[in-house]
Amino acid sequence: MKILVLQGSARKKGHTATLTQAFVEGAKEAGHEVTVMNVANMDIHGCTGCEYCHTEGGGQCIQDDDMQQIYPLYDSADMIVIASPIYYGSFSGQMHCAIHRTYAIGKPASCKKMAMILDSGSSGVYAASERIYHGFLQGWYGVEDCGIFEYAGSSASSSQNLDELRQFGKSL
Template identity: 50%
Template structure:
């Protein structure tokens, strides 16, 4: 299976990145191809709401930035993993810009190969996930109709714990 992970953490060695790396390790050990894009290291602007993609652009975004790499990998992916620390009950701003730009690639229909989705979230408190989960359920499960492979969360002392990283490795390893 071809898996695209969008990592929304600006910290190259932070909690979210550790969970992404654990997932990737497990998935690759099972023979899956995993592409990780650290969106905070990319130049991805927010959606302009110009509608070019649905008029003259014929599905292509008018902006020519690092989102082109995301579009290319998204078109080949069987599964999408959205990973982010929680900022104000939602995903990071950089990841939000990336997800908003899905408008040209996933509306009115999703990429042909894309069938599954999962979410990996890190926070300091267990009561912080509502905004991110609302978007995940509404945008990816209901609107795009992707199969829910699970939402994995870590908060406080769970972040970076051996048991949490094992959970993510096992998840990746057991994907079918």
């Protein structure tokens, strides 16, 4: 299975990156092809709502930035995993830009499954991201919900949590 992970934290050794890596290790061990795109460190602009993609663009965004690297991966992935820290009650700004820009291609052609990995400095702050995931991403795409993994506080990347994500990756 081809798995695309959109990782939305700019902190290369932070909890989100560490949690994502544990999932990737498990998925690769199970024989899956995994690509991680660190959207927080890419040049991805927000959607301008210009509708070029749905008029003369034919599914191509008019903006020429790093999102062009993600589009073919997004469209060909069998599974998409969103991994993001929670800032001010939702995904990181960089993750929002990447998600919004998928508007250009619509539903990914090959995606059958989705999952989400979230972490925050405190618990109880995941509702907005859960709504986006269930209503738009997983719901509109009509794919299997493989789960939302939420971790909070300084123990977010504890060995127990990392093990849980490794096992999840292996179970796919």
